Amino acid sequence: MAKGLLVEDDYMLNPGYLKLELMLKGVRVDRSLFEKGLIREGLPREGILGNLDLILPEETWVNVSFQEERARSSPYLLLERAGRVYITNGKRDVEVRLVPRPAFYDKRTSTGIPLYNIGVVHGNYIAISPVKRCEFFKYQVECKYCSQEDEDGRDLSLYSIDEVLETVEAAYEEGKAHIVYITMGFVSSPDGGIGILRPYIEAIKKNFSILISLEALPPKRNEWIDEAYACGIDSVIYNLEVFDPELFKRFCPGRAELIGRDRYLEALEYAASVFPKGTVASHLIVGLEPRESTLKGIDYLTDIGVVPILPIFKPIRGSQLEGMEPPSTDEVAPIYAYLYRTLKRKRISMRWVKDMSIVTTPIEGRFFTEDRKKGSPFVTISNPRLRAKAAWGLATIRRRLRVRQRGDE
Amino acid sequence: MAVVIDRRPLWIIILTKGFRPLFFIILTILFWYMMTSTPPQGLTKEGLRAMAIFSVTLLLWVSHALPLAITSIFAMIAVPLAGVLDTREAYSLFGNEAVFFILGAFILAAAVMHSGLSSRIAFRILERFGRTPGRLLLTIFLLAAFLSFFMSEHAVAAMLFPIALEIAKALDLKPARSNYGKLLFLSLAWGCIIGGVATFLGGARVPLASGILKELTGEGIDFLGYTIAVIPTVAVMLFVGFYTLKRIFPIDVESTEEATMVLSRKNRNMGKMGYGEYITGLTLLITVLMWIWMGKRLGLANIALGSVVVLFLFRVVRWKDVEEYVNWGIILMYGGAITLGTALERSGAVEWMVKSSLGHMTIGAWSLIALLSLLSLLLTEGMSNAAVIAVLMPLAVGLAKEFQVDLKAVTYAIAVPAGLAFSLPMATPANAIVVSSGYLKVKDMIKAGVLVSLSAWVVFNFMARVYWPFIGIGAG
Secondary structure (H helix, E strand, O other): OHHHHHHHHHHHHOHHHHHHHHHHHOOEEOHHHHHOOOOOOOOOOOHHHHOEEEEEOOOEEEEEOOOOHHHHHOOOEEEEEOOEEEEEOOOOEEEEEEOOOOHHHHOEOOOOOEHHHHEEEEOOEEEEOOEOOOOOOOOOOOOOOOOOOOOOOOOOOEOOHHHHHHHHHHHHHOOOOOEEEEEOOOOOOOOOOHHHHHHHHHHHHHHOOOEEEEEEOOOOOOHHHHHHHHHOOOEEEEOOEOOOHHHHHHHOHHHHHHHOHHHHHHHHHHHHHHOOOOOEEEEEOEOOOOHHHHHHHHHHHHHOOOEEEOOEOOOOOOOOOOOOOOOOHHHHHHHHHHHHHHHHHOOOOOOOOOOOOOOOOHHHHHHHOHHHHHOOOOOOOOOHHHHHHHHHHHHHHHHHHHEEEHHHO | OOEEEOOOOHHHHHHHHHHHHHHHHHHHHHHHHHHHOOOOOOOOHHHHHHHHHHHHHHHHHHHOOOOHHHHHHHHHHHHHHOOOOOHHHHHHHHHOHHHHHHHHHHHHHHHHHHHOHHHHHHHHHHHHHOOOHHHHHHHHHHHHHHHHHHOOHHHHHHHHHHHHHHHHHHOOOOOOOOHHHHHHHHHHHHHHHHHHOOOOOOOOHHHHHHHHHHHHHOOOOOHHHHHHHHHHHHHHHHHHHHHHHHHHOOOOOOOOHHHHHHHHHHHHHOOOOOHHHHHHHHHHHHHHHHHHHHHHHHOHHHHHHHHHHHHHHOOOOOHHHHHHHOOHHHHHHHHHHHHHHHHHHHOOHHHHHHHHHOOOOOOOHHHHHHHHHHHHHHHHOOOOHHHHHHHHHHHHHHHHHHHOOOHHHHHHHHHHHHHOOOOOHHHOHHHHHHHOOOOOOHHHHHHHHHHHHHHHHHHHHHHHHHOHHHHOOOOO
């Protein structure tokens, strides 16, 4: 018991552990925070989109559930004392900061759509899905952990370019987003959806000095990865999700049958040769496969220059894995430590995947290692907007140098 | 897909891209230095400036740092601005007969291709004669050569290329590995190259050489006279080229039945010969006959442009169709090349260059022809054919005058080898087109091309020495 208490103390003192704990267990919110208007009721959406973003010590961002069922039994309470906000486990308090709800959430597009329907801010990026489509549902091979409402593969919603631009502009002007994170599900066309997304990407690049990440499924041919880079995407995320081949087939039947594990790995390797170092990433969900298999996946992906991002499996209501237990903090912490050490040893940049609230980032893996006390290794420009501009400028110069039209050869 | 990502290390890309501005800075300094220097003894100030423009133009043509046509425009504006020729005279040279002959020839070729006549001829001949692997190759080789007698070799290569690709696919040839694949595409390219030097129509080289010669000396070259002088060389080179190809890449297929089936199908799909094809074919035939028999009297350009007017009268071609096929860049380039050549001659720069380099030497006529043809043959592998002519012609005319060599002989010694670029893809569009098929590699082209280039030089000089005196082209 004493050991258990000590561990809990460690969790509170170490932002890495605390982030994991909060992500897994959620937080109860003291009524006074609502009464004082420090927290408003969440967005009328479920899952991470209706959660709270907090900043823990050492600038560690975390997205915490406070409305879901599991949060009600969380050992952690968010409370306010003398104008300051703390997280307490009843024994120790840790001061945190609330990320204010973006003001643009209260706005609507000129066509009347609430902006939070189009884009949601997490950390330093705004996530947008201009087209909500995943044809895995159409072929009934959707991923087992997914609970998307799209059950017949039709477009659930298609926001116009102007609507997306209005949302990005609002977030950009408010200083809430330095990266636009565009997501898209499976489309059976050979381009992996680039054809559909290109007008959006080009419009965003034309109007804002902002970086764009794309989370999608790999296209059938590598030429489309070239196109993706050329049209303005600065980072790609092709999520393998599960490294073990058999479990990959079991949990992600659509990805296995319609794309194939080999194509995933091939596309990731090729993308890593096209995009800047550290900007190609792939999710491996911790908790869906044995620890050794995740570690093998980390080794393989880092060997080909890809940054593994390790979200923790959390059963989603309505998904086929609703009843499966998530892993514990003690199980996942060593995996993050391994990820951090591997990336550091192989000199793969961890800069791109940082300040993310919904996953433990690779750089936050240091909290579980001997580098715990070293602080963030990044030397950056202190002004966030200037930093974002500089990153955008460098990315633009690199693209200009690397992209050639075929006729130029 | 329209883009390619350069995946080399960034520092290499930056160095490569940095080379271009550095090149232009150095070029500007060189140009400024030459323009402002005191001319050496015997060279006028205008002569030195003409040489400065010539040097910059030469470097730009060789390096391809700017498109050829834009380099020519630079020459065209630099000549009057530097005071070498007055503006009116410089631009009037653009109106040279050769430029308009080339324009007319392009439009005629465009009509032939647009009407479908050239494709019909190709399919008919290939289906009729290409029944065995060897005969199919020979047919492609000779067909490419024959068509290049009447059309630009580049256009012929572009026209026959898809047909060769279909044959290769029908025969299931393995790209880069099948000997027959290599033979197929090299036969196509070399047929075009060798056939392209046979007449004024195979490329714009000969008209350009003729145009520069006329501007510099007042003498011209006639259509029939040129072909009579060159055709034996072409005939021998067709034999040498085909024999060399078959020796280097032995045929490795036994049947071409599948290819014949494809060609038969294509032939059937062409349907009956239409009105446009009849009119175009007849017009082309009459035009060629007029060039041969009335070229001197009526003027080659007048006949060419007259035929163009006839084609439009019969509505067999529209201006929109012509615009797709005519290479306006080449027209601009030729105008600039003639202006530059004239500027070098009139400013005294050519005379000075000849006297200060070879003036103290005694060179025999045939040695000069051998030297010029070798120079032209070597340069054409790395430079545009037309640029080789633009660069060498003024110098050759100066040397011919100095050593009293037949002007026609030195013109042929440059114009013919300038078209015989066998070894490298960048040497001529026909080579570039066939390499793009993937069925042969650059090293295959070099391996066979070097041997044939050497043969071409020997054959050309042998014919010059033995045959030309019989037709009145001699040592002076």
